[in-house]
Amino acid sequence: MAALLEMRGIGKVFPGVRALDQVNLSVEQGEIHAICGENGAGKSTLMKVLSGVYPHGTYEGDIFYDGALLTNKSISDSEKKGIIIIHQELALVPLLSIAENLFLGNEVAQGGRINWASTFQKTRNLLQKVGLDEAPATPVEKLGVGKQQLIEIAKALAKDVRLLILDEPTAALQENDSQKLLDLMLELKAQGVTQIIISHKLNEIRRVADRVTIIRDGSTVSTLTRDEVNEDRIIRDMVGRDMAHRYPERTPDIGDVLMEVKGWNVWHQEDHSRQMIKDVNLTVRKGEIVGIAGLMGTGRTELAMSLFGRSWGRNASGEVRMHGRTVDTSTVPKAVAAGLAYVTEDRKALGLVLEEPIVTNVTLANLPGVSKNGILNKAQETKVAEGYRQAMAIRTPSVQQRVMNLSGGNQQKVVLSKWLFTEPEVLILDEPTRGIDVGAKFEIYGIMNKLAAEGRGVVMISSEMPELLGMCDRIYVMNEGRIMGELSREEASQEKIMALILKNESKVA
Known part of the structure; x- marks a missing residue:
């Protein structure tokens, strides 16, 4: 399978901190690729480089997408190429409707005026794709976090997503909502959408990921295939040590x-x-x-x-x-x-x-x-x-x-x-x-x-x-x-x- 994305020797420096150092990442067309690492390892920074939050010229190394050098200067440039990121903190406007959120900045308009009939129909079609049956005019604030996360994915589909990046998508979700989201990821994979997921939940990674890249202290440690993925190996590569004892030993001294x-x-x-x-x-x-x-x-x-x-x-x-x-x-x-x-x-x-x-x-x-x-x-x-x-x-x-x-x-x-x-x-x-x-x-x-x-x-x-x-x-x-x-x-x-x-x-x- 051909690589859709190649990130080579990526480095990123903030004042007093080197967040990324010679990171390499290869993502194949149509796969779900997980990225693991401790907090502060550089996972989100790497994805911000890819999605245009940190534009070309502000980082070291090269990014090749569809075989061509990527020189995005903004998030908008990335989105035009089908690279969409869904951040851990959802980027929805609570007081606006589902339809308004889905097409915010990407309005369905004719002659400078929004075509609401077309907007609502497209909204219904997108909601159906992510398994929601809410009315397009429903304010987003009326929905739970799980449904809001699905709306973010519908928003990405409205922009003809080819590479979808999900940063800790289930961190704030209950078990049922998490399972729905993972099911949707597998459905999108079947439709040819390539996905990158950042997650700490190893059971979720085992369920959906084809490969896993592990980052530690801003550098690439390993990339594992589905057959190589196991909890002990991922943890060892993430923290640089075995964690046979997941909880520190303690002898309680309990008083009054x-x-x-x-x-x-x-x-x-x-x-x-x-x-x-x-x-x-x-x-x-x-x-x-x-x-x-x-x-x-x-x-x-x-x-x-x-x-x-x-x-x-x-x-x-x-x-x-x-x-x-x-x-x-x-x-x-x-x-x-x-x-x-x-x-x-x-x-x-x-x-x-x-x-x-x-x-x-x-x-x-x-x-x-x-x-x-x-x-x-x-x-x-x-x-x-x-x-x-x-x-x-x-x-x-x-x-x-x-x-x-x-x-x-x-x-x-x-x-x-x-x-x-x-x-x-x-x-x-x-x-x-x-x-x-x-x-x-x-x-x-x-x-x-x-x-x-x-x-x-x-x-x-x-x-x-x-x-x-x-x-x-x-x-x-x-x-x-x-x-x-x-x-x-x-x-x-x-x-x-x-x-x-x-x-x-x-x-x-």
Whole structure:
């Protein structure tokens, strides 16, 4: 099969950082080619070079597409050749309709006026191709993330895509939506559309990819055929070492009860008749890592956010105790003062100020810690941030680097640093390893173990059952806003967790 794309000796330098160094990539006509690597390895940068985000002349090396040298000066140039990229952060306008989004900048017009009848018909045809039956006039904001991702693909089809690049397409999707997307990728392959997928999910790669190229520290490490792909080989090439022990070893030293939640109830903040959290009771001990398992939408995040300063929901009631004493957690400052911290599942929207530098983000939750008489001590702030940069191994040349330029794993370390600077006794981590690679996950696990060894309590919400089983001393299982059961490390298994998730609510005492 002939190569549609050849990237030879690609290099890219940012101030103080070499992001790509002599990267080679060959993609054959009609194949699905996966790119793997740790966060910060250079995967997204390489795709931005290919798609024209970084134009010809700003990078080293050559790109050959359909046998000709590619000299694109913009994204528009790339799209005219059929090279379309779908970024991890979807580029849709929420308030516009599906039809308006599909043809934004590519309008179906005659004499300077949009032909809406033709636009709507073409929209229906494109939606049918991606398995959607929504009305063309439906506002995009009314759709779930899974359908929005399919609309991005329909948008690419509207531009006569030949090479489709998908950057972490399933990172924010539930299992059903992920499977639909992977099915669509295979359908597009059958239609002759060549695809490149960046993903950390090795099971997805095994399902759809014909070949896999692995990048480490900005350089190509290996390209594997479908027959050569196995999890251990990919992980070894990604991180440069074997990871037989996926979770760092730890000998728990569990002490007295640190936090206790009794009779916690919360109602939906918009649908006032809907109770989201129902009479939840839980405890966290010193030095303990406690997991909360459950399918998405079962109330795990709502529980965490409502405990942390009533950040979500309304009419919250119940009791929170620290060291046996009732504490007030009715606002975020009061929750922080009581010794709680919460690391959100959505670091980009709720955890970080992406346009600001690392130094600002690290100290944001505890400005009194770097101030005197209400005046910010810039030198002290830099010293604190630099300390966390080193302690958390945040890969960046400077704490003045804007957070938006960091990889997902390094962004997550900045969020952790922000809340650790408040010196919490109980740290609630909501999907702490979502969207980060296996190497960065291992580092996050090590940080969790260190916190537990210091006598703090850690609560871990995760959709990955192996992660909960590998890290937690106890696991609570939630469904429909209730705690369905509790499992010790010794008795916990994926089967037992699923059995509790699916347990009939009426059987709960």
